[in-house]
Each structure stands twice: as C-alpha cells, then as structure tokens.
Amino acid sequence: MPAPAATYERVVYKNPSEYHYMKVCLEFQDCGVGLNAAQFKQLLISAVKDLFGEVDAALPLDILTYEEKTLSAILRICSSGLVKLWSSLTLLGSYKGKKCAFRVMQVSPFLLALSGNSRELVLD
Amino acid sequence: MVRFKHRYLLCELVSDDPRCRLSLDDRVLSSLVRDTIARVHGTFGAAACSIGFAVRYLNAYTGIVLLRCRKEFCQLVWSALPFITCLENKGHRYPCFFNTLHVGGTIRTCQKFLIQYNRRQLLILLQNCTDEGEREAIQKSVTRSCLLEEEEESGEEAAEAME
Numbered sequence: 001m002p003a004p005a006a007t008y009e010r011v012v013y014k015n016p017s018e019y020h021y022m023k024v025c026l027e028f029q030d031c032g033v034g035l036n037a038a039q040f041k042q043l044l045i046s047a048v049k050d051l052f053g054e055v056d057a058a059l060p061l062d063i064l065t066y067e068e069k070t071l072s073a074i075l076r077i078c079s080s081g082l083v084k085l086w087s088s089l090t091l092l093g094s095y096k097g098k099k100c101a102f103r104v105m106q107v108s109p110f111l112l113a114l115s116g117n118s119r120e121l122v123l124d
Numbered sequence: 125m126v127r128f129k130h131r132y133l134l135c136e137l138v139s140d141d142p143r144c145r146l147s148l149d150d151r152v153l154s155s156l157v158r159d160t161i162a163r164v165h166g167t168f169g170a171a172a173c174s175i176g177f178a179v180r181y182l183n184a185y186t187g188i189v190l191l192r193c194r195k196e197f198c199q200l201v202w203s204a205l206p207f208i209t210c211l212e213n214k215g216h217r218y219p220c221f222f223n224t225l226h227v228g229g230t231i232r233t234c235q236k237f238l239i240q241y242n243r244r245q246l247l248i249l250l251q252n253c254t255d256e257g258e259r260e261a262i263q264k265s266v267t268r269s270c271l272l273e274e275e276e277e278s279g280e281e282a283a284e285a286m287e
Contacts, residue, residue, distance in 0.1 A: 050167060051166045052165060052166040053161075053163065053164045053166030053169050054163060054166075055164055055203070
C-alpha cells in the first residue's frame with residue numbers, strides 16, 4: 001500500500017510589518033509660517049488627493065508625533081500606501097501659495113529604528 | 125508578441141428618467157468618465173487611463189456602452205465607474221448609474237456576450253409585458269432571434285465539417 005503523501009505547510013513572511021514609519025520635515029522658502037497638527041494632516045491628505053484621487057486619500061495615515069517649531073513629524077502609513085504617500089510628498093510644491101518642500105529623513109518598517117539616526121550621530 | 129493589449133468594458137446605463145439615455149453622446153460620455161476617473165484616482169489615474177481610452181460603441185435606445193482601456197489600467201477605470209452618479213447635458217441633470225455587464229479582451233467577445241444578453245432580456249421582457257400589442261411584437265423578435273441562432277449554429281457546424 002503506498003504511503004499517503006506527506007503534507008506540510010510553509011509560511012513565509014516577506015514583510016512582517018504592516019505599517020511603514022516615515023520621519024519627515026516640512027521646509028518653507030520663507031520663514032514665519034506655522035501650521036498646527038490638523039493643518040499639517042490636511043496638507044498631507046490634500047497632497048495625496050491631488051495625485052492619486054479620493055480613493056487613496058482615504059488611506060489610513062496617522063501622524064504619531066508633530067513638532068510645530070521644527071515642522072517635523074513621524075508618520076505611519078500602511079505598507080501598500082508607502083510608495084503613493086512618498087511620491088505625493090515629493091510632488092507637493094506649495095501651501096496656501098507659499099513654496100515649500102518635504103524632506104524625508106528616515107523611513108523604516110519598524111518604529112524603533114526611527115529613535116536613533118546614524119546620520120545625526122555626533123562623534124567626539 | 126509585442127502589442128498593446130486592451131480591455132473592453134461592456135456597461136449598461138441605468139436610469140429612472142427615459143430622457144437620460146436619449147441625451148447620451150459619445151463626447152459627453154467620454155468627458156464624464158474622464159472627469160470621474162480624475163476625481164477618484166487623481167492626476168495619476170486620469171493620465172494613465174486616458175492613453176488608450178475610447179468609447180467604441182454607444183446605443184442610445186438600450187443604453188449599452190462599450191469602453192476601451194489599456195489592460196494595465198483596466199482596474200482603475202472599472203473601479204471608477206460606480207462613482208458616476210449623474211449625467212449632465214445642456215443644463216439638465218439626470219441621476220443614473222453604470223452597470224458593468226462584461227469585460228472582454230476583444231470587441232468580438234463583447235459582441236457575442238451582448239447577443240446572448242439581449243436574447244435573455246427579450247425573454248424577460250416577454251414575461252413582464254402587459255400590453256397585447258407589445259407582447260406580439262416581442263414574440264416576433266424572440267422567434268426571429270431563435271431562427272438566427274439556429275442559422276449561426278448550423279453555419280459553425282458546416283464550417284467544422286468542412287475542416
């Protein structure tokens with residue numbers, strides 16, 4: 001009697017993290033422009049809506065931390081939406097008529113990696 | 125081989141108002157679909173879908189529309205169709221919606237599907253119609269379409285036998 005075929009299951013995780021975290025900073029051409037957290041989020045969503053439409057503007061995007069003085073923030077986006085968010089941040093040119101640009105400083109699938117940045121490390 | 129592949133979306137325009145279908149025009153429809161894609165999928169979607177986009181067939185009496193798009197962006201166009209809610213023409217707004225009946229790779233497959241669909245619709249109309257004059261007219265069209273069907277089948281069998 002032939003032996004029954006051995007069944008096995010192999011589970012492969014290609015990317016264990018569902019979310020990607022980005023550390024970004026908004027720079028304006030002229031100083032003296034302030035945004036609060038709600039306006040910042042509105043800016044991000046309108047950037048994605050311009051480029052990718054209403055469907056992708058509804059992607060679950062969260063601002064985890066926001067500093068008003070330096071206009072820098074840590075964003076969380078689901079992994080499938082990372083490319084769309086990053087490309088719409090790249091193509092954003094102005095806010096209320098004033099020229100601005102987003103600088104992306106760090107991107108990682110793990111939040112812990114954003115706590116330290118080797119580029120900002122100061123060697124004595 | 126190297127060629128541009130397309131997808132043909134066979135849709136039906138459903139509306140309460142009977143004037144809505146009669147005011148269909150291929151330019152009006154084309155601009156409506158493009159605007160909806162721009163709203164739903166943004167500048168990227170509008171640019172991607174408008175390369176191979178065309179309205180290939182339009183029947184104002186039955187409201188059947190055949191749209192063509194590139195195969196890679198078929199999903200973008202298809203997903204934007206449910207967001208079309210009203211048709212504007214000369215200042216009149218008619219609420220309507222698009223029902224996608226079939227997606228095919230060639231016009232011929234869509235045509236075959238449409239012929240079968242129309243035959244089924246005739247039978248449904250026959251069941252639902254109330255007026256005697258209408259009933260006779262529909263019965264005549266049903267018998268004519270059955271005869272045509274038999275002719276087609278015998279034509280295909282003859283072609284196979286010759287091979």
